Amino acid sequence: RTVGLLKRLHLLNEVVQGGVSRYEVADPERRHDHLVCEHCGKAVQIPTRFLDDLRERLVAEAGFDLHVEHSALSGLCADCRQDVAHSHSGHGHAPDPERHHERPRSG
Known part of the structure; x- marks a missing residue:
């Protein structure tokens, strides 16, 4: 219940990666968004300015004022995109989540 309250008060951000929730303290001075790979779960922080446009x-x-304190956009990272392209062409293999060693940066 406490986590839910902190999220509603915009004091805590939740980032879901591969079905697992991670939490980080919300800092309006250091706002950022995440790109999360749907295949390997790697998360990369991006500056908010990327989504400002x-x-x-x-x-x-659209007349829609988007209020997002934190966002996590999902897709495929460069490594998994390359692996998928190679596997579709018959020259590669399925992406291996263990080979991705970059860990998400906190805060």
Whole structure:
């Protein structure tokens, strides 16, 4: 219950990776977003400015003011994209989650 309250108060951010929740203290001075690989679970922080254009376009074109204190966008990282492309061409193998050694940065 405490975690839920801290999230509602925007004091704690939840990042879900591979079905596992991680939490980080919300710091409005250091806002950032995450890109999370759907295949290997690797998470990479990106500066908020990468999504600022999207937020501005949503207001201008759809009249929608997006209020996101923290976001995690999912897709495929460069390694998994390359592995998938190779496996579809018959020249590679399925991505190996163990070979991804980069760990998400906290905070």
